[in-house]
Amino acid sequence: MALGLMVMAGVLQFVSRLVEGNTTTLKVTRLEQDIRTLMDIMLQDIRRAGQFPEGVADLGAPIRFMQDQPAAPMIDGQPLRDGLVGSVLSYAYRDTDGKLVSGRFAHDAKAGTILMHTGTASAAEAISDSAFMTVTELQFQAARTQVKSGALTVATPAVQIRIVGRLKSDPAIERTQVGRMTWRNPVVSP
Incomplete structure (x- = not known):
């Protein structure tokens, strides 16, 4: 009987450690998936930056093109330039209906949460x-390629995004995700 109890205790301890290991694996997997989802949401929205419906009609008229294009993207309130690093990325675009002339979109992190500012919305x-994870770092690093054509400069902005997150329940578990994207729409300036 004592031998049976010892065997049962050993099996229970083994099962307990197995369940604990699986729980940790599930938490890490969810953390990785949540960070990857955040990255995808941000990349998909940022790709639209600089889009405006008049762009095709304005191709033969560079002055009108520059007047119609939305404001250039910025990191920490500064225009994108090669190597600029910061924690807030803001950009603008207009949907096909031509609305949202002055609204800006932005991503930043405050109090361990990634925030998305959507156009003209106040909040x-x-x-x-925030109940599951804490975002410890959100970083944007700019890269910019440009070509001069006569009096105009055509720049194609790119940005590398770095997100670092930790589990709320176990801060020792931390994961990092890095993504890079290039704007679909170049910025034209004099």
Whole structure:
């Protein structure tokens, strides 16, 4: 009987450690998936930066093109330039209906949460789950390629995004996701 109890205790201890290991694996997997989802949301929205419906009609008229294009993207309130690093990315675009002339979109992190500022809305929306994880770092690093054509400069901005997140329940578990994207729409300037 004592031998049976010892065997049962050993099996229970083994099962307990197995369940604990699986729980940790599930938490890490969810953290990685949540950070990857945040990255995808941000990349998809940023890709639209600089889009405006008049762009095709304005191709033969560079002055009108420059007047119609939305404001250039910025990091921490500064125009994008090669190597610029910061924690807030803001940009603008107009949908096909031509609206949103003065609204800007932005991503930043405050109090361990990634916030998305949507156009002319007054309050930012949290797009990360603050009950599950803490975002310890949100970093944007700019890269910019440009070509001079006569009196005009055509720049193609790019940005590398770095997100670092930790589990709320176990801060020792941390994951990092890095993504890079190039704007679909170049910025034309004199």
